[in-house]
Amino acid sequence: MKIKATQLLLNGTYLLLLISIIRLITGATDLTSVGTASAALLLSVPIILAGLGGLFSERAGVVNIGLEGMMILGAWAGGFVGSKHGPWLGLIAAVFFGAVGALLHAIATISFGVDHVVSGVAINIIAAGLVRYLSTILYQGGSWPGPSQSPDVNPISVNGLPVLSGGHFFGWDSPDILTPIAEKHWFLISDFIGILRGITGDLSYVTFIAVLMIPLAFFILWKTSFGLRLRSAGEAPVAAESLGVNVYAMKYAGVLISGGLAGLGGGFLAIVAANHYQENQVAGRGYIGLAALLFGNYRPGGILAGAVLFGFADALQLRDSASIHALILLIATILGYLVYRDIKRGKMLSASISAVMSAGSVWFFFAVEELPGQLVTMTPYIATLLVMSLASQRLRMPAADGMPYRRGGLR
Amino acid sequence: MIKITPQKVALAVAAPLAAAVVSIVVSSLAVMASHKSPMLAYKTMWEFGTQGGSLMEMLNQATPYYIAAIAIAVTFRAGLFNIGVEGQLRLGALFSAYIGAMFTLPPVLHVLAVFIVAMTIGGLWASIAAYLKVKRGVNEVISTIMLNSLAIGVTSFLFSKYFAVITEGSNNLSTKELPKSAWFPDLVPLLTKLGVPEQPGGSINGMLVIAIALGFIFWFVVNRTRFGFELRASGANPIAARVSGVNSKRMTFIALVISGAIAGLSGLPAVLGETHSYNMGFRSGIGFSAIAVALLGRNSAGGMAVSALLFGFLEVSSRSLELIDIAPETYVIMQGSILLSSVIAYEVVRRFKLTLQSKELAKVVTA
Structure with a gap:
């Protein structure tokens, strides 16, 4: 199902109008503040990356519950390498570690035909155990708070849209026009400007790269012959093989790309969203990425919508529980x-x-009056469940998704 | 008539053996990475792990794993995957400790009442995932994972806000202690009466008996009853099951709810047998380890018993590694490598068997 751009714009406007009204009624100004929008984008990025990871894998016909584990590996590697050799090498290490996790998943599911969910869950358990083990032996006797956390990673610099949202270009500090408007709390206008300023200012370069991955993924999967072959492996592997597509290779490629993206998402959590690796940092974001993929009906644009939704819920929950109250x-x-x-x-x-x-x-x-903290932290999970229960009937997953494939029609 | 040939025996042993070899190699590498001798590590673990006290501790560790693994296996047999055991058992444990302490009943009845509370809560929580699966088509893997996170939030909220009382002279929050009538007896005194030499300081959680009984019930119901057949049929081939009159949606719902009810029980060894209350130190991660136990045990009653014991043994015996300066967390590597290599090894053997069968068939046909 393809949604028209005008329809999308209209729905977006309705939603914005609704949120503005609610902000006006409840006085929860953080609902559309610059800070919330910027935090929402920051928190959406790992979910976008995990979701895109899932996209590559599932479009090639391999269900990837192991995204969570690959993110955990990426986050750990990001913290470890990043604290030693700087943030950019940390991110590369995160991609690599995620891909190593994916390689295990690929060997188990593609070469040996293990059930995809079983292998994925096994990878998650192993990844969580492995990083705990590595942290224990590497960070033992280190500084506070001990083996559950890596040393700090240097931050990656941020930038913004010139003229509108501040930013620095070749030694020139651009003005920031939007922030004063956002702080006026004018109905609708300030809400819109606040969100715009939040998502265009103080952006980490990694955020920029990650968001660019969405059109890139669309281009690769739908506009190149590699993408066509990869998708054919997920839709009709036997037919694809008969036309000369190397289905195994396509599936391996899909799963490895998937792990790399998930690893990058984990590394982003450790390096950009925080400034160190911490145990349980991933906290189910791999699964939420998978939920965003399902919600987005296995398409990049849908993943973005899902990820932003969860990111928004997550940002509100972190910033201000009064806004969550308004969200009710x-x-x-x-x-x-x-x-x-x-x-x-x-x-x-x-x-x-x-x-x-x-x-x-x-x-x-x-x-x-005010929601207790333990309940506020549940917001993203409730959002996931609600959205899944409303959206999941009109999903169309790749036809051969989750089925073991063996060349020659054997089972 | 089933003939036992050397080839069949070899095939049956091949997978576990291969998995064991791979996991020993991987764990040895992990130990060697911290510049220690793997042989010394294994020797220390074995010597410590086979002492009487350690063996009892192993049983106590294995009991909740086994019960939770059965919960997962129920859904597996129906072609589903309940990852939400962790949440179901936490809620079950909290509510059974809270409600169980509100009244007093004769000893056996009280324990039964607490069982019913735990099973109801676990089943109700799982029924959310079941409803979403059957009515709204939400994948149960995702919904149970989300429900896990929700359950952890809900338990910590209810516990700290409403259910907990502060015990005098300690900082530990806990629910009101259960009356003696709800305590599950320790098996050691019973065993001593039967003539087993006593182990100083050891105890065996009485819930072990319940776990064993559940194992038998699971085996019987799944393999020997009509209900079990319909469960497996709806898992193996939903379309064929529907054609032959099995309501596979109904089976899906029932399987998830039963699974949740059993999962609710797996929090009770700690509540009824050890702490007699729900407190802040409630062990987390049982539900996740149980997934590994169920996968390793191939979802069969016997296999899961062996793997639950193995996991318990590794966890208990690895504590001794601290004495020789190796991180006790090494057991996580051992468990993980066993899990993944066995999952792969079983699949390889299954494929090999298929190839053998088709070759034999070809021989018969051409002869």
């Missing part, structure tokens, strides 16, 4: 829309379920 109202509104849609379609049961949930959210909004 947003959920109630969306559920209210679902009620309307279901009634129109005559689905009374699911309409009433949504109505109850919507009323519950409204009640919860007024009953609770």
Whole structure:
């Protein structure tokens, strides 16, 4: 299903309008502040990279639950190499380590035909154990807080859009026009400008590269012959083989690229989002990336939408729990829309379920002044579940995704 | 009539043997990387691990692994994958400790009541994933992972806000202690009565008996009942199952809920047998290790028992590595390498068997 650009723009405007109204009602200014938008982008990047990783692998027909483990390997390598040899080498090491994890997954699933989910989960368990072991032997007796954390990594410099969002170009400091407007809290205008300033200013170069990966992935997968071959291995491997495509090679390529991207996502977490590796830093982002991939219907643009959604929820949760409180109202509104849609379609049961949930959210909004911290941290996971349950029926995964393939039709 | 030929025996032994060799090589490399002798490490582990006290500790470690692994195996047999055991068992443990301490019942009844609480909570939590899978088509792997994170948040919220009481003279938050009637007995006194020489200071969690019983029930229900057949059928070939009258959506739902209920039980060895409350030190990661145990044990009752014991043994015996200056975390490398190499080895052997079969078939046909 292809969504038209105008439709997309219209929906975006509605959403922005809705969020602006809610900001006005609740006074939760952080909902659309520069800081939130910039944090949302920062937190979206690892999920974008993981999702794109999943895209390459699953388009080649290999389910990759192991993204989480590959991200863990990448984050660890980023922290270890980055703290010794600087951030850029750290990122390269992260890509390499992620690809090593992917190589294991590829050998198990493609060459030996192990069930993809089984192998992926095994990789996750092994990766988590391996980095714990490595941290213990390498960081033992080191500085505070001991073996669960790497030494600090030097930051990668940031830059912004010239004239509008500040930035530095060849020794010239550009003015920053947008920030004062965003701080005026004008209805709708400041909201829009705030988000714009957040995603165009103080960008790490890595963020820029990562976002560029989205059109690049689209180009590689849909506009090159390599991409066509890779996708054919995921749709109809037997047919592809009969036309001379080396299906094994394509699957290996897909999985290795997948691991590299996931590793980069992990390295990004350690080097750009934080300034060191820490145990449990990845915290399920590989899985959320996979969810973004499913939500985005195995397409790069969809992945971006999913990742931004989760990044936004994550950013709010980190910055300000009052905004999460305001977000409940947003959920109630969306559920209210679902009620309307279901009634129109005559689905009374699911309409009433949504109505109850919507009323519950409204009640919860007024009953609770501020959400306790433990519940606020759950926001991205709840968002994932909600979105998956609303979106997953019209998914179309690659036809041979998850099926072991063996040349010559053997099993 | 099944003939046992040397070839068949060799094939059956080949996979575990190959996996063991690979994992020994990998672990030896890991030990050598920290400039220590692997032989010394294995010797130290073996000597420490085979002492009476260590063996009992091994059983105590293996008990929750085994119960949780059975929970996972139930879904595996139905072609599903419940990764949410960690969350289900945490919620089950918290609620059973909290609700169990609210009332007193005669000894056996009280324990049963706590079992029911744990199973209900675990099953209810899993039913969210089951509903999403059956009604909304959400992949259960993703939903159970998300539910894990949610369960960890919910338990820590409920625990610190509502369920915990501060015990006097300590900083440790914990729920109210369970009355004696809900404690699960230690097996050591019983064994001493039966004439087994006593081990000083050791204890064996009584839930071991429950774990063994669950293993038998699992084996019987899956392999010997109609329900088990339908479960396996809906896992092996959903379309064929539907054609022959098995409601595979219903089986999916039931399998996930049963799995959650069993997972709820796997938090109880700690609650009923050790701490008698839910506290901040509740062991995390049982649900994840259990995935490895289930995969290694090929989802069969016997295989999972062996792998649960193996995992317990590695964890307990590796504590001795600290004495010779090797990181005890080496056991993680051992577990991981065994897991991946065995998963691959089983697949290789399966393919080899298929090739052999087709060759034999070809012989019969051409003769």
